Amino acid sequence: MSESKKILVLGVGNILFTDEGIGVKVVTDLQKEFSFSPNVTLMDGGTLGTVLMGPIMECDMLIVVDAVLGDGEPGSVYRLTGEDLRRSLAFKDSMHQTDLLDTLVLCDLCDSRPDCVVVGVEPFDYETMCEHVSDTVKAQFPIMKERVLEEVIAAGGSYKTA
DSSP: TTTTOOOEEOOOOOOOGGGGGGHHHHHHHHHHEEOOTTTTTEEEEETGGGGGGHHHTTTSEEEEEEBBBOSSSSSOOEEOOOOGGGGGGGSSSSTTTHHHHHHHHHHTTTTTOOOHHHHHHOOOOOOBBBSSSSSHHTTTHHHHHHHHHHHHHTTTOOEOOO
16 A cells, blocks of 8 residues: 555544543544654544544545443453444444544545544543543553554554654
């Protein structure tokens, strides 16, 4: 794959609700720790919903980092594609203003939907209002970052330590 393929790494979630903010926090760490090839964009998507439609439509590969409800133990790390995307909190109408699945459907209608993968972690607590993630989820930061970097490489991007 060439570096001409546009890759968007999108951290989503509400940083005010404990583990719900994991996606944003992982992407923020990656931005501080690494520099990426020009075809890779890292973005704090927060809870922006359809506002993200433009950046999503402009990429070829979308890597979403988020909390995932997957029936596993808190701290379990997942890789989701296809129908499994619905397990990501970003793809549910609960936490985010508009669910990301609706946004991808709109991109599909515009004939501009990228391939998508979610790197996620099972939250320990996503209901308590707190700006810090739980210790259970914080312990998974290194694994989450490594998985995102693997997805960037697989999609045709590159990175180096900043």
